[in-house]
Amino acid sequence: MLEIKNLTAVTSEQEISRNQALILKGVNLTLKGGEIQIIMGSNGSGKSTLAKLLAGHPAYNMLHGSIIFRNEKLIRCLPETRARLGLFLGFQYPMEVGGVSNQDFLRLAYHSRYKKKDNILNTSLRFANKILNYVKILDMNSSFLPRPLNQGFSGGEKKKNEILQMAITGCELAILDEIDSGLDVDALKTLSKTILIYQLDSSFNSRFLQTTKSLILITHYQRLLEYIKPDKIQIMKQGKIVCSGKSNLGTIIDRKGYDWLSGVGSGLHLIENINKKKLQILK
Amino acid sequence: MTTFLDNKEINLIRQGCRFSERCVKPLRDNTYKYGFSTIIESDEIKSGLNLETIKLISHKKNESGFIINFREKAFKKWQSLKDPTWAELSYPVINYQAIKYYSSPKTQEKLKSIDEVDPELRDTFERLGIPLNEQKRLANVAVDAVFDSVSIFTTFKRELLKLGIIFCSISEAINKYPELVKKYLGSVVPITDNYFVALNSAVFTDGSFAYIPKNLKSPIELSTYFRINNEESGQFERTLIIAESGSMISYLEGCTAPKYDSNQLHAAVVELISHEGAHIRYSTVQNWYAGDKKGKGGVYNFVTKRGLCLGTESKISWTQVETGSAVTWKYPSCILMGNASQGEFYSVALTTNYQQADTGTKMIHIGKNTKSRILSKGISGGHSKNTYRGLIQFGRKASQAMSYSQCDSLLLAHQSETNTFPYINVRNSSARVEHEASISRIGEEQIFYFHQRGIPEEEAIKLIVNGFCQEVFRKLPMEFALEAEKLLDLKVEKSLT
Numbered sequence: 001m002l003e004i005k006n007l008t009a010v011t012s013e014q015e016i017s018r019n020q021a022l023i024l025k026g027v028n029l030t031l032k033g034g035e036i037q038i039i040m041g042s043n044g045s046g047k048s049t050l051a052k053l054l055a056g057h058p059a060y061n062m063l064h065g066s067i068i069f070r071n072e073k074l075i076r077c078l079p080e081t082r083a084r085l086g087l088f089l090g091f092q093y094p095m096e097v098g099g100v101s102n103q104d105f106l107r108l109a110y111h112s113r114y115k116k117k118d119n120i121l122n123t124s125l126r127f128a129n130k131i132l133n134y135v136k137i138l139d140m141n142s143s144f145l146p147r148p149l150n151q152g153f154s155g156g157e158k159k160k161n162e163i164l165q166m167a168i169t170g171c172e173l174a175i176l177d178e179i180d181s182g183l184d185v186d187a188l189k190t191l192s193k194t195i196l197i198y199q200l201d202s203s204f205n206s207r208f209l210q211t212t213k214s215l216i217l218i219t220h221y222q223r224l225l226e227y228i229k230p231d232k233i234q235i236m237k238q239g240k241i242v243c244s245g246k247s248n249l250g251t252i253i254d255r256k257g258y259d260w261l262s263g264v265g266s267g268l269h270l271i272e273n274i275n276k277k278k279l280q281i282l283k
Numbered sequence: 284m285t286t287f288l289d290n291k292e293i294n295l296i297r298q299g300c301r302f303s304e305r306c307v308k309p310l311r312d313n314t315y316k317y318g319f320s321t322i323i324e325s326d327e328i329k330s331g332l333n334l335e336t337i338k339l340i341s342h343k344k345n346e347s348g349f350i351i352n353f354r355e356k357a358f359k360k361w362q363s364l365k366d367p368t369w370a371e372l373s374y375p376v377i378n379y380q381a382i383k384y385y386s387s388p389k390t391q392e393k394l395k396s397i398d399e400v401d402p403e404l405r406d407t408f409e410r411l412g413i414p415l416n417e418q419k420r421l422a423n424v425a426v427d428a429v430f431d432s433v434s435i436f437t438t439f440k441r442e443l444l445k446l447g448i449i450f451c452s453i454s455e456a457i458n459k460y461p462e463l464v465k466k467y468l469g470s471v472v473p474i475t476d477n478y479f480v481a482l483n484s485a486v487f488t489d490g491s492f493a494y495i496p497k498n499l500k501s502p503i504e505l506s507t508y509f510r511i512n513n514e515e516s517g518q519f520e521r522t523l524i525i526a527e528s529g530s531m532i533s534y535l536e537g538c539t540a541p542k543y544d545s546n547q548l549h550a551a552v553v554e555l556i557s558h559e560g561a562h563i564r565y566s567t568v569q570n571w572y573a574g575d576k577k578g579k580g581g582v583y584n585f586v587t588k589r590g591l592c593l594g595t596e597s598k599i600s601w602t603q604v605e606t607g608s609a610v611t612w613k614y615p616s617c618i619l620m621g622n623a624s625q626g627e628f629y630s631v632a633l634t635t636n637y638q639q640a641d642t643g644t645k646m647i648h649i650g651k652n653t654k655s656r657i658l659s660k661g662i663s664g665g666h667s668k669n670t671y672r673g674l675i676q677f678g679r680k681a682s683q684a685m686s687y688s689q690c691d692s693l694l695l696a697h698q699s700e701t702n703t704f705p706y707i708n709v710r711n712s713s714a715r716v717e718h719e720a721s722i723s724r725i726g727e728e729q730i731f732y733f734h735q736r737g738i739p740e741e742e743a744i745k746l747i748v749n750g751f752c753q754e755v756f757r758k759l760p761m762e763f764a765l766e767a768e769k770l771l772d773l774k775v776e777k778s779l780t
Contacts, residue, residue: 055735058727083737095732099750105736108746112737148750165736 001214002031002054002173007065009053023049025239026065031173036199036215036228040250041236042258047218048092050236051175055089056082070172084113086172090162090179097149102161105149106131110168127168134167137197139190155182163191167198175216180224192227222254317570320541321407321512325431327386330515332379334358337485340385344454344488349465357474357484364478370641371670371702374546374583374610382548384486386516387433407510408435425450427491427507431516434489439503449494450505453521456492463494467525471554471591471618479550479585479612483519487552490520495561498529504760506535509549511571511582514541517548524554526561528594533564535763538607540572540582546609550585559594559621564602566759568767571607578637578666581609588615589645592624592653600627601644602758604767606774609638614672616645619653619681626655629755631767633748633774634667634699643673643704648681648714657688660752661703664695664775670702677714687717693751694724695744695775745772 009024024046031037041047053060054067056079067074070085077085097105110127135142138160150158159179166174176195180188199213217224225233225247233250235243237258243249328339337358341351366376388403408428425439427450434452443450449460457464474484491507511518526532540547549571557563565588574581584607590599601615617626628644646655655675663669671690692701703720725747733743749756749768756764 055731057731079731079734080737080739083735089735091732091735095729097729097732097747097750099753100746101750104746105738108738108742109736112739169736 001033001035001070002029003066003068004029004054005066007050007053007067008063009049009060010063012059012061022063023060023239024053027236027239027241029234029241031214031216033172033214034199035231036217037232037234038217038219038225038228038230038250039234039236039241040219040253040258045236045258046239047236048177049239051089051177051216051218054082054175055079055087080112083169083171086113086170088166088169088171088174090159090166090174090176092177092181094150094153094158094162096151096153098151100149101146102149103131103145106145106165106168109165113169130168131164134164134194137190137194138164140164156184156187159183160187160191163194167194171213173214173216175218177218178220179217180219180221188223189227192224196228222250225250317539317541317572320514320543321403325386325388325513327383327513327516330381330383332358332382332384332486336384340486340488343385344457346454346457347461349461350457353469353474354485357481358486360475361478361481361485364481367478370612370672371668372610372612372639372641374639377548377583379482381515383513383516384519385488386431386513387488388430388435407512408508425503425505427452427505429489429491429507429509429518429520431511431513431518434491443503446502447496447499448501448505449492451492453487453490453492453523456523460492460494463525464492464523467523467554467556468521469554471556471589472552472587477587480552480587483521483550483552483587487519487521490522490551491524492522493524493532493534495524495526495530495532497527499527500531501533504533504535506537509536509538511538511540511547511549514543514545514547517550519549520551522551522553523556524563524565525556526558526563526597528559528561530558531562531564533760534566535760536565536567537570538568539570540607542572542575542580544580546580547582548585549582549608551587553586553588553615555588555590555599557590557592557594557597557599557624560596561594562598562600563590564600565590565615566602566763568604568763568770569607569611570770573607573638574609574636576636578609581638582607583610584608584613585610586613588613589618590616590626591618592621592626592650594624595621595650596623596625597621598625598627600625600629600758602629602755603631603642604755604759604770605630605632605640605642606770608640611638611640611642613642614645616647616674617655618647618649619655619684620649621653622650623652623654624650625653627758628655628657628659629758630659631662631752631755631771632660632669632671633662633771634664634669635774635777636665636667638665638667639670640668641670641672643671645674646676646686647674648677648684648686651680651682651684653681653684655686655688657686657690658754659688659690660755661690661692661701662695662748662751662775663692663699663701666696666698668700668702670704672704672706674706674708675716675718676708677710677716679710682711682713684711684714686715689719691720691751692722693748694722695748741776745775748775 004027007024007027008022010022039047062075114123140160230247233245234241337354427437428435437451472480474481493505495501555563571582592599599617605611619626626646632640632642634640644657659671661669661671675686677684690703705718707716730740730743756767759767
């Protein structure tokens with residue numbers, strides 16, 4: 001479904017100033033249909049950049065490499081075309097837009113994907129049905145629908161709203177950027193439940209329709225792994241994917257930190273050990 | 284949609300799709316819908332302004348003594364005044380001698396029914412969406428159609444008169460109801476008020492007059508539609524609305540002009556008088572020709588609008604949607620004389636290309652317990668300049684008066700400019716004034732958010748702009764609100780090219 005090969009990127013500003021400090025230094029990633037992958041990594045390791053680049057954010061420019069999504073070269077598409085292809089990015093900080101009501105926004109987003117395939121009445125009915133369904137699953141207060149988009153929403157509500165958008169647009173691949181930050185335990189539970197329902201629902205359909213929905217979750221915390229069992233965990237460091245493994249990798253990371261992975265990290269570890277020994281001798 | 288795809292093609296060539304570049308690409312070339320001009324034989328007087336001209340206008344309109352006096356006084360005053368320069372506007376010096384002060388289509392003396400109106404003129408108004416025919420005309424709006432210097436026709440005149448509502452052109456009112464006109468004309472906006480008022484008072488040609496008797500709520504909306512057609516003529520109209528105690532009236536005003544490379548002058552004066560417990564609602568949708576992309580042509584719009592809340596608990600509310608004219612200079616104001624009277628001002632001003640707007644309001648609190656509310660939304664795109672200028676004044680006797688104002692500005696492009704000048708003058712200690720202001724820009728991140736959900740940029744900006752103005756649109760009468768929304772969409776679309 002998604003294949004990233006040797007991807008390098010810079011920010012647009014850097015390109016103008018000819019400062020060729022790469023923020024992504026050759027990322028390789030493959031994702032099959034229906035898979036759930038988790039990307040972890042320390043702050044500033046390029047996780048969010050990768051997500052934004054995939055969605056076509058104008059601030060980042062691809063230098064080399066290729067991204068193929070559903071047999072399309074993604075880099076040749078505009079952001080809205082990517083969205084129509086079925087790529088969804090759940091934002092870490094969803095934008096607040098005053099004056100635009102949440103339901104209008106949802107409806108436009110929904111129609112942008114389904115308008116051409118079906119007649120308007122049908123889509124509208126299905127849209128209403130879907131919204132009511134997922135609002136219930138997400139345990140949201142339906143009064144938030146006529147409110148302006150994300151304005152005055154609490155952190156948790158914003159994240160829930162992102163998930164609602166994901167479910168409603170019915171995307172093929174959802175990249176969720178730190179969807180678990182700023183959530184309480186209950187909210188995290190309902191959120192991951194919704195994500196799973198959404199994913200399972202689609203994989204159930206897949207036997208007949210042969211499409212499966214995949215997920216990439218970007219996170220810092222082990223906590224999310226308690227609810228969602230990924231097929232693979234990728235660790236990013238300094239613009240590269242340095243390590244990948246099964247779900248038990250998460251627990252190791254949680255215990256040892258990201259430094260453990262790199263040369264510098266193990267070096268530090270050694271020095272600490274030597275220091276401890278020295279202390280013991282001194283005693 | 285096809286153009287959107289074209290746009291995409293262009294972008295595909297450049298791999299890194301950046302917003303600034305995309306903003307420059309043409310989305311759709313929408314020309315001004317009302318830009319056509321009507322070829323019609325007209326009765327004009329020579330350009331130039333002097334006492335002779337004024338006398339000639341008076342003569343053409345068969346005016347009586349007091350109006351001639353009024354005009355002459357105004358003209359003398361005008362000669363002693365100078366063009367105001369304090370506004371944030373820049374425009375070449377207007378040559379007042381090159382303007383034709385009277386231009387009317389040649390028609391018969393008296394029009395009894397609409398069938399006698401020149402078919403050319405009827406067509407013109409029909410193309411503007413104002414059918415004057417008995418069958419086609421809007422059921423709940425009475426229209427007074429003003430073409431260049433004269434009022435062509437007023438619908439529902441007889442029906443309204445049965446109720447006691449006088450709704451006609453001002454020249455007719457001067458002849459038929461001289462007492463009323465004499466009593467109120469110039470009482471709210473004195474001829475000495477400013478340069479353009481003096482000019483208008485000297486040469487005003489037509490406009491609307493409305494009188495609503497006591498305790499009557501007007502069952503239909505009154506409206507005037509102004510059309511400038513002649514390239515060299517200016518339009519100087521005068522509107523006078525009087526609401527007797529306990530009455531209520533909703534009045535609409537619409538304006539358009541053809542596309543010319545030269546600039547036309549429009550200097551109007553509007554006076555509203557609201558007696559005890561009366562309520563006047565005045566809405567304007569301004570869609571003059573605003574000039575082309577390089578700022579050539581367009582209408583210069585210098586308007587003085589003022590309402591007087593004379594009686595206790597009277598109320599005046601102004602609602603305006605400004606999209607047109609190359610230069611706008613306009614401050615619909617309220618003088619809150621009566622105790623517990625209320626003044627309201629709701630405005631959306633959109634400027635694109637090289638348009639300039641200096642607009643706002645004045646709220647002058649004189650009576651006790653007076654209240655005013657100001658809500659101004661300014662949107663500027665292209666190289667345009669959008670200024671809000673407002674005065675809130677509390678007199679010594681205006682105890683317990685309250686005022687709330689909110690001015691929001693939205694910038695669409697990098698070169699656009701927006702200013703806010705709130706003047707607040709309080710002379711008593713029990714008054715309460717609140718002022719809020721905000722400036723925002725449609726950011727890359729915001730647009731990206733919409734893009735990511737599959738919503739194209741054009742639609743996203745329209746949605747944001749419409750959302751931004753929603754509060755004001757809600758104050759407009761229903762059909763007008765829809766019209767205004769469409770108009771704004773069109774304008775925003777144009778500004779993105």
